[in-house]
Amino acid sequence: MSAVSDFSDLIGRNLAxxxxYAALQSQLEAFYFLEADLLDNRRYRAWLDLLADDLTYYMPMRANVPLAHDRSDEFTTVGEGIHWFENDKWTVVKRVEQIETGIHYAEEPLSRITHMISNVRIVDAKPDLETAQQIAVTNRFLLYQNRIVDDTTTFVGRRHDRLRHNAGTGWQVHFREVIIEQGILQAKNITNFL
Amino acid sequence: MEHSDLKTLVDADHGMISREIFTSPAIYKRELESLFTRTWLFVGHESLIPNPGDFYLSRMGEESVILCRDRTGEVHVFLNSCTHRGMKVCRYDKGNAKVFTCPYHAWSFALDGSLQGVPHFDDLYDGVLDRDDWSLLEVDRMAVYKGTIWASWDKDAPNFETYLGDAKLHLDMTLDCRDGRSGGSEVIGVHRWKFPANWKFAAENFLGDSYHNHSHGSVDAIGIGPSARSGVKGRRDDEMKAAQHIWISFPEGHGVHSAMEHPDAEFIDSYLDQPEIGAYFRHCYEERRRRLGDEAQLIPFTGTIFPNTSYHGRQPRGLCAWHPHSSGETEGWRFFLVDTDAPTAVKDFLRHYYMRYSGPAGMTEQDDMENWLYASAASKGTIAKRLKLNYQQSMGAAKLNDPLPGLVATQMSEHMARGYYTRWRDYLEGRDWDQLLGVDDPRFSDGEPVTKAGRA
Known part of the structure; x- marks a missing residue:
């Protein structure tokens, strides 16, 4: 899993x-804006189609560690131990089913949410940018969430995504790492998809 | 705040408790001064600091403490504050250190807390400063129990096992290996998150508030347990379906919900999603029976060790510390446990289950957080504060020491909460340790009184 999750060698690459590049980036932005629209409009089933069946979707926890330390000290490592979550597709479907029960009280009534996606950058494309079938993308997200009256949370962070293109399904995410800029989470819950 | 005020806040005999204990900043301040400075508090686990020099930041009450292992292997817990000007001497969550050097004026402290380096000592402090007087403040009492580390700021506190009392048996069942060997667990991760609710709502939830099952209807309906992929509904396998559930209050304020299996009980099919995981747990079950005999009939479910340490005994398995931030804010720390020598595949299976169940992204516990938030928020109002909360469930239903030590109900009950808040009041009243341990509590000699009372 580490080869998939490790973006450290990709972050500094500039393929622009x-x-x-421009055509593919435009496609990717359209993909992310569609994803945001589907989630913010609670079209969860359509959103699930954007996720590959072999999905790994996780959100590491972070710790304050000395500068010189390895990434594995600061971030929990996918495939090992405990994170905020580590979902496969089945688990994501379960999370959608839970919201659909109408008795998931942390999302009933539903929160009002808006996803903002920016800084979309393709850092790897295979076989190449013009005929890409496999890509690695970094981007930023902001999720504003308000529920009931004044219960408001803003999640801000980065996503490291890997997408695959299939003739039938178009682009689908098969790996997503959600990095939030907090160690001790300053939110009571993570009930929405980041 | 006078004793008489506290008496009216907690009226356990009538099963009524003031909402102020969950909302009042004055009462919260009193808790920090009178309760968190005296009780035993859970601060961590040995597996977080396996080697000499390892440290892990933890908390006691509102304050940061350093948990560390010195060069000789000894475990220490220090207040994380430089004795010179108060700066935090450690701001890393974990790591390995030779000394803790304060960023402010560079006083440095060895792993045993002793003051080592004082810049310009000879020029500026010679003959005045005695290093021995200015070590990091170490907790007055510390205990390592089956891997878990506990501490108290009260030098007169009873030893940890006395403090646990008969709740020890239930905590043991959580900390011991699944096959019945003593101890042997490790922490595979710690969730730390802040939520806007009074810390006691969380503690009370784990005392054995089985009545709140309703909150988890969504996960029970869809199925997220260790057999969910095989089509089994519920949020866990029903390992206790043939067992007698028991709810127990202990004199020290602890409370648990456990279950007693029939002597001839057999393993209930569980962990169905992966046959080899199911086979492993069947093996553990049978080994535990063989090893412990009749004692293996006891299965742990949930509990709270007074005041703010809770556990889930089996599915999922872990310890929680509910650290207070203010009257309306709590930092939850959940330590996830597995047997150290469990096969890798078992640990991997369990961690996935733990994550989908627990913590802020856990499908079960999200709904708990919602309850605690709005129970706190909706108790703040001027009118709301006039109303007492109702704790009258199963009054008088518990029997003494049957089948296990403590005040035991065989039906869902709130007597654990009544007992918990009675002890809570004793701490706030500044009672002596005999009273804090419930030595003369009449509930544990005569049983719980039944006093009918209307809404006051």
Whole structure:
């Protein structure tokens, strides 16, 4: 799993000047804006179609560690131990089913939410940008959530995504790492999808 | 705040408790001064600091403490505050250190807390400063119990096992290996998150408030347990379906919900999603029976060790510390436990189950957080505060020491909460340790009184 999850070698890459980058980035932005629209409008079943069946979707926990330490000290490592969550597709479907019961009180009544996605950057494309079938993307998110009266939470962070293109399904996310800029989580719950 | 005021706040005999104990800043301040400075508090686990020099930041009450292992392997718990000007000497959550050097004026402290380095000592402090007087403040009492680490700021506190009393048996069943060997657990991760509710709502929930099952209807309906992929509904396997559930209040304020299996009980099919995991737990069950005999009939479910340490005994398995932040804010720390020597596949299976069940993204516990938030928020109002909360469930139903030590109900009951808040009041009244341990509490000699009372 580490080869999939490790974006450290990709972060510094700049592919923007290469042929095909602008067109692919535009496609990717459209994908993320669609995803945000589906989630914010509670079309969870349609959103699930954007996720591959072999999905790994996790949110590491973070710790305050000295500068010189490895990433594995600061972040929990996918595939090992405990994170805020580590979902496969089945678990994500369960989370949607839970909301649909109408008695998941942490989301009933539903929260009002808006996802903002920005800084979309393609950091890897295979076989190449013009004929890409596999890509690695970094982006930023802001999720504003308000529920009941004044119960308001803003989640801000980064996503490291890997997407795959299939003729039938179009682009689908098969790996997502959600990095939030908090150690001790300053929110009572994570009931919405980041 | 006079004793008489506290008496009216907690009226256990009539099963009524003031909402102020969950909302009042004055009462919260009193808790910090009179309760969190005296009780035994859970601060961590040995597996978080396995090697000399390892440290892990923890909390006691509102305050940051350093849990560390010195060069000789000894475990210490220190207040995380420099004795010179108060700066936190450690701001890393975990790591390995030779000394803790304060960022402010660079006083440095060894792993046993002793003051080591004082810049310009010879020029500025010679003949005045005695290093021995200015060590990091170490807790007055510390105990390592089956891997878990506990501490108290009260030098007169009873030893930890006395403090646990007969709740020890139930905590043991949580900490011991699944096959019945003593101890042997490790922490595979710690959730830490802040939520806007009074800390006692969380503690009370784990005392054995089985009445709140309703809150978890959504996960029970869809199924998220260790057999959910095989089509079994519910949020866990029903390992206790053939057992007698028991709800127990202990004199020290602890409360548990456990279950007693029939002597001839057999393993209930569970962990169906992976046959080899199911086979492993069947093996553990049978080994435990063989090893412990009749004692293996006891199965732990949930409990709270007074005042703010809770556990889930089996599915999922872990310990929680409910650290207070203010009257309306709590930091939840959940330590997830597995047997250290469990097969890798078992640990992997369990961690996935733990994550989908527990913590802020846990499908079960999200609904708990919602309850605690709005129970806190809706008790603040001027009118709301006039109303007492109702704790009258199963009054007088509990029997003494049957089948296990404590005040035991065989039906769902709130007598654990009545007992918990009675002890809570004793701490706030500044009672002596005999009273804090409930030595002369008449409930544990005569049983619980039944006093009918209307809404006051």
């Amino acid at each position: 000047a290469q042929p095909g």
